Amino acid sequence: MDLIPAPRVADFHEGGLRFEFGPEPVLAAGPGCEGAARRLRRELGDATGWSLPAAGPGAEPAAAAEIRLRIDPEAGEGQGAAPESYGITVDAAGVELTGASEAGLFWGVQTLRQLLGPDVYRKAPLPGRTWSVPYVRIADAPRFGWRGLMLDVARHFMPKDGVLRYIDLLAAHKLNVLHLHLTDDQGWRVEIKRYPRLTEVGAWRARSRWGHRASPLWNETPHGGYYTQDDIREIVAYAAERHVRVVPEIDVPGHSQAAIAAYPELGNADVVDTSALEVWDDWGVNENVLAPTEAVLRFYEGVFEELLELFPAEVSPFVHVGGDECPKAQWKASAAAQERIRELGVDGEDGLQSWFIRHFDTWLAERGRRLIGWDEILEGGLAPGAAVSSWRGYRGGIAAAEAGHDVVMCPEQHVYLDYRQAGGAEEPMPIAYVRTLEDVYRFEPVPPKLSPEAAAHVLGAQANVWTEVMEDQGRVDYQVFPRLAAFAEVVWSWQPAPEERDFARFETRMAAHYARLDALGVGYRPPGGPLPWQRRPGVLGRPKEGTPPNV
Numbered sequence: 001m002d003l004i005p006a007p008r009v010a011d012f013h014e015g016g017l018r019f020e021f022g023p024e025p026v027l028a029a030g031p032g033c034e035g036a037a038r039r040l041r042r043e044l045g046d047a048t049g050w051s052l053p054a055a056g057p058g059a060e061p062a063a064a065a066e067i068r069l070r071i072d073p074e075a076g077e078g079q080g081a082a083p084e085s086y087g088i089t090v091d092a093a094g095v096e097l098t099g100a101s102e103a104g105l106f107w108g109v110q111t112l113r114q115l116l117g118p119d120v121y122r123k124a125p126l127p128g129r130t131w132s133v134p135y136v137r138i139a140d141a142p143r144f145g146w147r148g149l150m151l152d153v154a155r156h157f158m159p160k161d162g163v164l165r166y167i168d169l170l171a172a173h174k175l176n177v178l179h180l181h182l183t184d185d186q187g188w189r190v191e192i193k194r195y196p197r198l199t200e201v202g203a204w205r206a207r208s209r210w211g212h213r214a215s216p217l218w219n220e221t222p223h224g225g226y227y228t229q230d231d232i233r234e235i236v237a238y239a240a241e242r243h244v245r246v247v248p249e250i251d252v253p254g255h256s257q258a259a260i261a262a263y264p265e266l267g268n269a270d271v272v273d274t275s276a277l278e279v280w281d282d283w284g285v286n287e288n289v290l291a292p293t294e295a296v297l298r299f300y301e302g303v304f305e306e307l308l309e310l311f312p313a314e315v316s317p318f319v320h321v322g323g324d325e326c327p328k329a330q331w332k333a334s335a336a337a338q339e340r341i342r343e344l345g346v347d348g349e350d351g352l353q354s355w356f357i358r359h360f361d362t363w364l365a366e367r368g369r370r371l372i373g374w375d376e377i378l379e380g381g382l383a384p385g386a387a388v389s390s391w392r393g394y395r396g397g398i399a400a401a402e403a404g405h406d407v408v409m410c411p412e413q414h415v416y417l418d419y420r421q422a423g424g425a426e427e428p429m430p431i432a433y434v435r436t437l438e439d440v441y442r443f444e445p446v447p448p449k450l451s452p453e454a455a456a457h458v459l460g461a462q463a464n465v466w467t468e469v470m471e472d473q474g475r476v477d478y479q480v481f482p483r484l485a486a487f488a489e490v491v492w493s494w495q496p497a498p499e500e501r502d503f504a505r506f507e508t509r510m511a512a513h514y515a516r517l518d519a520l521g522v523g524y525r526p527p528g529g530p531l532p533w534q535r536r537p538g539v540l541g542r543p544k545e546g547t548p549p550n551v
Contacts, residue, residue, distance in 0.1 A: 001134060002512035003114050004485050005174055005492035008076070013135035019090050021066060021131045028055035028065035036069050036105040039241070043113060049125040066094040075100045075108075076141045084176075084243075085141035088112065090133050103243040104141075107174050111138060114516070121172075121519035144445065146408050146460030147491040148177030148247075149484065151476075154184035154258075155283070156208075156467040157225035158476070164238055165473075169520065171242040173488035178239060179247040179320060179462060182227075185257035185280040185288070189226045190248070192306050195263065195299070199226040202262035205279040211429050211469060213283040215540035219471070224279075232310045240315045247372070248311050250303060251322030253290040253356045260288055266296055268330040268337065283468040285325045292331065292340045292352050297359055304360070313368050318387065323357050324374035354380020361386050372408070375400070391416075391464065393551035394447045401454040409445040409461040413548035415487060417479050418466045420543060426530055428478065429469035430541035433548040441486040441506055442498040463487045469541065474523045478534050481524035485513055 001012060029037035041052045055065040062068065075098035076085025086099040086108035097112060099105025113120050115133040149170055151158060158166075167178060182189045188202035204224035210217035227235070239246050257280045260267040267274035268291045280286055290296050304319065311319070328349035331337040341348060346355050354377075361371045361383045372387040375396025382388075387406040390397030397407040412419075413433070420430040421437070445461040463484060470476045486506065495501055510527075517524050525534070 002509040005489035007140035025066035027052040028062035118515035144460030148462030150179035197262040202258040211539040249320035254326030401457040428536035477523035
């Protein structure tokens with residue numbers, strides 16, 4: 001059977017027997033399975049027309065139900081990350097689905113959907129469609145606890161419904177972390193009530209570069225948008241119901257021009273006329289960074305106070321603070337910044353950035369949260385509970401893990417999905433190196449040089465989607481899929497070494513998975529190349545040739 005991600009154990013009946021569902025199957029949900037039953041009715045009901053009535057009280061009606069749900073701490077044979085393990089048995093008695101927890105049960109439901117066939121992903125029943133599943137015994141558990149996707153909604157805003165759609169797509173692939181990049185030079189995307197200008201001003205830009213920053217073309221249509229606080233609450237609750245954690249990112253002290261445009265006092269006003277700054281309309285690394293003052297710290301503490309209320313600790317224990325690509329030219333030229341360096345006794349401008357990050361490391365820890373940031377935050381030392389997103393390669397993640405810090409591996413050379421998927425002129429706005437479906441499938445989150453003790457600090461991995469050249473949902477879909485399916489298998493399934501992985505077999509399974517993506521309405525890149533409307537002829541990207549460095 002063409003399951004993606006591949007389960008740990010899947011024993012199908014050699015004779016190809018199948019269990020045929022009647023027109024109105026009965027559902028028996030054991031104690032603790034109420035949420036899974038509700039989700040199952042929703043996820044199967046639209047496509048099948050089933051209401052899945054509950055079995056009557058007592059053991060006999062439950063045993064006779066065609067679908068039976070049960071919590072069992074030993075489900076999935078206790079393999080790997082036990083709380084998310086599950087098991088499925090299909091035989092003449094129907095389908096029994098067990099989970100070590102509600103999360104495990106939910107991932108089992110996702111496998112059951114795949115067993116039912118691609119039409120189960122449709123929004124309405126097809127006439128005359130009947131439903132069956134193969135006899136099988138499945139025992140499964142994920143390799144990693146952090147299986148994520150980062151969506152950059154700052155460069156190009158993704159409306160709320162698009163975010164909810166991507167949560168469903170993550171859940172369908174057994175991914176459990178959505179990292180939302182909410183702020184950058186080009187836009188501020190979350191309502192902060194005590195600072196209304198962050199969205200009144202910071203959420204909107206007058207125009208956007210069309211293509212890579214080397215492109216001479218501009219899209220003169222104003223661009224923007226933001227999530228209200230109730231939108232965020234809805235996103236977080238929607239994700240939590242699907243066992244997906246949402247990690248918010250507020251980028252400091254760089255990537256902050258949108259905030260400075262809204263509140264000029266946040267910038268280095270003794271160096272640049274911050275009152276003249278607007279939300280940036282271009283791409284790249286911006287020189288306008290936050291001023292290293294107590295007033296700026298108090299301002300962002302206010303931001304984070306509201307953010308922590310929107311992202312409760314039980315579903316969002318991590319808060320991402322960015323910390324990457326912070327140019328130091330303004331601090332070098334600023335008398336106020338230089339005086340600050342002397343007051344603090346830190347090591348120059350790099351020490352100033354470390355001071356900034358460490359302040360929020362401590363501030364968040366005091367409130368029961370864990371700071372996570374891009375691997376530049378390592379350069380000044382971190383508190384014990386802080387974690388690192390290793391993006392510039394493996395090197396930062398290795399250093400962090402060996403120092404006892406938890407790590408999420410997301411090296412740009414392997415899992416940046418804005419990178420182009422093939423060579424040739426037809427790829428839309430081609431960015432950086434070619435990273436094919438096979439390249440992503442052979443990504444290994446744990447470098448072999450790590451000791452077992454250090455490797456235990458690798459929480460997992462995530463794929464990152466930077467949206468400078470993704471102006472709408474169709475472009476995001478094209479860059480993300482089908483590669484996200486390969487990534488999902490990397491972080492869920494127990495894989496051999498990269499060179500030993502059976503990519504040919506994965507490609508065969510993808511043939512069935514493309515039909516699922518079609519039913520879900522995903523605008524993926526076809527295996528044969530972009531369709532005519534997926535191309536962007538004449539719009540410059542920034543392709544790089546050769547193999548990316550493995551650093």
